[in-house]
Amino acid sequence: MGRVRIFCRTRIAVYRKYCLGRGIDVKNLSLVEVINGIKPLDERKVEEAAQHLDQLTKPPGSLGRLEEVAKQLAGIRGEVKPELGRKAVIVMAGDHGVCEEGVSAFPAEVTPQMVLNFLHGGAAVNVLSRHTGADVVCVDIGVNAELEHQSLYSRKVRYGTANMAKGPAMTREEAERAVMVGVELVAELVGQGYGLFATGEMGIGNTTASAAILAVLGGADVVSAAGRGTGIDDARLQHKQAVIRRALEVNEPDAADPLGVLAKVGGLEIAGLVGVILGAAHHRCPVVIDGFISSAAALIAARLAPLSTAYMIASHLSQEQGHARLLEEIGLVPMLRMDMRLGEGTGAVLAFPLIEAAVKLVKEMATFADAGVSTGTEEH
Ligand SMILES: O=C(O)c1ccc[n+]([C@@H]2O[C@H](COP(=O)([O-])O)[C@@H](O)[C@H]2O)c1
Numbered sequence: 001m002g003r004v005r006i007f008c009r010t011r012i013a014v015y016r017k018y019c020l021g022r023g024i025d026v027k028n029l030s031l032v033e034v035i036n037g038i039k040p041l042d043e044r045k046v047e048e049a050a051q052h053l054d055q056l057t058k059p060p061g062s063l064g065r066l067e068e069v070a071k072q073l074a075g076i077r078g079e080v081k082p083e084l085g086r087k088a089v090i091v092m093a094g095d096h097g098v099c100e101e102g103v104s105a106f107p108a109e110v111t112p113q114m115v116l117n118f119l120h121g122g123a124a125v126n127v128l129s130r131h132t133g134a135d136v137v138c139v140d141i142g143v144n145a146e147l148e149h150q151s152l153y154s155r156k157v158r159y160g161t162a163n164m165a166k167g168p169a170m171t172r173e174e175a176e177r178a179v180m181v182g183v184e185l186v187a188e189l190v191g192q193g194y195g196l197f198a199t200g201e202m203g204i205g206n207t208t209a210s211a212a213i214l215a216v217l218g219g220a221d222v223v224s225a226a227g228r229g230t231g232i233d234d235a236r237l238q239h240k241q242a243v244i245r246r247a248l249e250v251n252e253p254d255a256a257d258p259l260g261v262l263a264k265v266g267g268l269e270i271a272g273l274v275g276v277i278l279g280a281a282h283h284r285c286p287v288v289i290d291g292f293i294s295s296a297a298a299l300i301a302a303r304l305a306p307l308s309t310a311y312m313i314a315s316h317l318s319q320e321q322g323h324a325r326l327l328e329e330i331g332l333v334p335m336l337r338m339d340m341r342l343g344e345g346t347g348a349v350l351a352f353p354l355i356e357a358a359v360k361l362v363k364e365m366a367t368f369a370d371a372g373v374s375t376g377t378e379e380h
C-alpha cells in the first residue's frame with residue numbers, strides 16, 4: 001500500500017483523531033487515502049485541448065464525442081497529446097451465495113469454468129482484447145472453487161459471498177479488502193506501463209447484486225432495476241425481484257453508506273472493480289466502464305469518491321434493464337449501442353480503439369494554418 005500512501009504523517013494523524021472522535025473505523029484509512037488522493041481534471045489542459053481541436057481542419061465540434069474524449073483525456077493525463085500506455089481489461093471473478101435462490105439461467109459452476117476459459121484465451125473478452133491490442137488480467141477475487149494457473153491473479157478474499165437474501169453478502173472488512181485488491185492491482189499495472197484500463201467481471205448471479213445496488217443507491221424500484229441477466233424467463237424474473245426485495249428487507253442497506261451497501265448486497269468482483277476504478281482515478285488514468293455490473297461498481301465508486309467520475313468513460317449501453325438508469329445516476333453517456341449483455345469487459349475493450357483514435361486525431365491532424373485551408377472566418 002506504500003504507493004497509495006500519499007498523505008504526510010501529520011495529516012493522517014489528524015484524520016485518525018477525527019475518525020476516532022466520530023466512532024469511524026480507522027481501518028478505512030488506506031481507502032480514505034486513496035479517495036482523498038483523487039484530484040479533479042486539469043481544466044487548463046482541457047481548455048488547451050479544446051482550443052487545439054478548434055484549429056484542426058474540420059468544422060468546430062464536428063468530431064463529436066471523439067472531441068469530448070480527447071478533452072477528457074487531456075484533463076486526466078495533464079497533457080493535450082497524452083501517451084496512454086498499455087491497455088488492460090481487468091476481469092474480476094467472484095461467486096454469489098444468492099445463486100442458491102435460483103436467480104440465474106445458469107448454475108454457479110459456470111463462474112470457475114469461465115475463469116479457466118479466460119485463462120486459455122477462448123472467451124469473447126479474449127478474442128476482442130486480441131483484436132484491440134489489450135491484455136486480459138484475470139483475477140480470482142472470490143470464486144467458490146480452488147483455481148490455479150500461472151496467468152491467474154489469485155487474490156481470493158473469500159469463497160463466494162453469502163446469500164444476501166438471508167443476511168449480508170460479506171462483512172464490511174471483506175468489502176474493503178476486496179476494494180483494496182483492485183486499487184493495489186492498478187498500482188502494480190501502472191508500474192508495468194499500463195495506462196488505459198477497462199473493467200470486466202464474471203460472476204453468475206451478479207446482476208441480482210447489481211440490481212440491488214441500483215435500487216438502494218439510485219432509488220430505483222426493484223421491478224425497473226432487475227433484468228434478465230443471462231436470460232431468465234418471466235417467472236424467474238418475478239422470483240428474482242422478490243429475492244432482491246427480501247435482501248433489501250433483511251439487510252436494510254443505507255444509501256448514505258456506499259461501502260455498507262457493497263458489503264450487504266454487493267459482490268466480491270463488484271468490490272474489486274470499485275477498487276480498479278478508484279485506483280485508476282488515483283493514478284490519473286482513464287478507466288473504461290463495461291456493462292451493468294461494472295456500472296454498479298462505478299456507481300459505488302462515484303458515491304465514495306465523486307471526483308472519480310471524471311476518469312470514467314462509459315463504453316456501451318448494455319441490454320440489461322436498468323443499465324441506462326445506472327449510467328444516468330453516475331452522469332455518464334455510453335459511446336456504443338451494440339445490444340450486448342455479456343459482461344467480461346467485452347463492451348469496454350471494443351471502445352479502446354475509439355479512445356485511441358481520439359488521441360491520434362489530436363496528434364496527427366493538420367491545423368488550418370498548416371494545411372492552408374480557409375477557416376471560414378476570413379472575408380469571402
Ligand atoms: O455486463 C452486462 O451488462 C451483463 C448483463 C447480463 C449478464 N452479464 C453477465 O452474466 C452473468 C450474470 O448474469 P446472471 O443472470 O447470472 O445474474 C455475469 O457473469 C455477467 O458478466 C453481464
Ligand SMILES: Cc1cc2nc[nH]c2cc1C
Pocket residue numbers: 106110114201202203230342343344
Ligand atoms: C457462458 C457464460 C459466459 C459469460 N461471460 C460472462 N457471463 C457469462 C455467463 C455465461 C453463462
